[in-house]
Amino acid sequence: MDQVNGSVVTEFVLLGLAHSLEMQFFLFLFFSLFYVGIILGNLFIVFTIIFDSHLHFPMYILLANLSLIDLGLSSTTVPRMVFDLFSDCKIISFHNCMIQIFFIHVMGGTEMVLLIAMAYDRYTAICKPLHYLTIMNPKVCMLLVVVAWIIGVIHAVSQFVFVINLPFCGPNNVGSFYCDFPRVIKLACMDTYKLEFVVTANSGFISMGTFFFLIASYIFILVTVKKHSSEDLSKAFFTLSAHITVVVLFFAPCMFLYVWPFPTKSLDNFFSIVDFVVTPVLNPAIYTLRNRDMKVAMRRLIRQVVSSREMI
Numbered sequence: 001m002d003q004v005n006g007s008v009v010t011e012f013v014l015l016g017l018a019h020s021l022e023m024q025f026f027l028f029l030f031f032s033l034f035y036v037g038i039i040l041g042n043l044f045i046v047f048t049i050i051f052d053s054h055l056h057f058p059m060y061i062l063l064a065n066l067s068l069i070d071l072g073l074s075s076t077t078v079p080r081m082v083f084d085l086f087s088d089c090k091i092i093s094f095h096n097c098m099i100q101i102f103f104i105h106v107m108g109g110t111e112m113v114l115l116i117a118m119a120y121d122r123y124t125a126i127c128k129p130l131h132y133l134t135i136m137n138p139k140v141c142m143l144l145v146v147v148a149w150i151i152g153v154i155h156a157v158s159q160f161v162f163v164i165n166l167p168f169c170g171p172n173n174v175g176s177f178y179c180d181f182p183r184v185i186k187l188a189c190m191d192t193y194k195l196e197f198v199v200t201a202n203s204g205f206i207s208m209g210t211f212f213f214l215i216a217s218y219i220f221i222l223v224t225v226k227k228h229s230s231e232d233l234s235k236a237f238f239t240l241s242a243h244i245t246v247v248v249l250f251f252a253p254c255m256f257l258y259v260w261p262f263p264t265k266s267l268d269n270f271f272s273i274v275d276f277v278v279t280p281v282l283n284p285a286i287y288t289l290r291n292r293d294m295k296v297a298m299r300r301l302i303r304q305v306v307s308s309r310e311m312i
């Protein structure tokens with residue numbers, strides 16, 4: 001096992017999701033439709049928010065950023081997965097595998113911080129309404145977004161430095177349809193026990209911590225509202241339940257993938273698909289279908305586009 005100075009493995013083999021032709025077609029349709037939905041839905045949100053000055057509030061600016069990241073996060077895996085469905089040898093080069101891991105964690109880490117920023121935004125709006133516009137001014141909003149990206153990059157780099165130099169000398173079957181730390185580390189020809197702990201701590205405990213922190217913040221906000229009036233409570237609950245749904249949908253798979261000590265292939269795949277395919281399409285749905293201002297703005301945008309077409 002110790003004969004290696006550097007990596008000799010130059011490519012990894014990914015897992016095929018479908019074993020029969022019917023299944024290939026079914027998954028192809030399913031994932032393509034979802035991916036198109038992810039692109040259109042999230043871009044629609046971004047454009048609606050950018051072009052509608054009624055929506056130039058921190059909550060929506062952060063939402064637009066979240067949409068972009070969702071789009072990015074699913075683009076790290078879904079196109080490749082769809083493409084791989086019909087290819088016989090699902091091989092990914094060492095480089096591409098590393099690039100994929102890196103971007104998954106940059107986007108994932110950024111999304112995590114952004115969800116905290118969105119909770120903070122709701123906390124300020126609901127619990128300190130009089131100071132909302134001074135606390136969440138454009139500068140602070142910008143700062144939150146920049147910090148989210150910086151933390152995302154730090155989160156990815158801090159695990160990546162350990163993995164990029166690992167000796168890979170033999171087994172190269174990732175056992176999943178995309179590359180990620182837990183699976184790839186297991187293929188290294190050395191004792192990776194400590195490293196697995198680094199990843200569990202960095203990706204797993206952080207996502208677990210963030211999850212409980214967010215849920216606690218939302219409960220705190222609801223309790224604060226409840227003290228004031230019950231009418232506000234139902235309104236706040238309506239807004240916050242959208243946020244809470246997104247938080248649960250995003251973090252449950254993360255926690256399973258990085259913390260759960262007994263991974264099983266089928267559950268792993270299921271949870272990965274939830275995070276890369278289902279959450280990114282549900283986010284736009286949840287935020288837009290439940291938000292009156294968004295719906296109004298989207299109708300306005302569509303009307304503008306249609307009427308500008310008629311003029312041409």
Ligand SMILES: *[C@@H]1O[C@H](CO)[C@@H](O)[C@H](O)[C@H]1NC(C)=O
Binds near residue numbers: 046062065
């Ligand atoms: C993301 O946030 C920044 C900082 O507030 C903002 O300037 C930018 O417009 C947002 N991005 C989108 C796509 O709205």
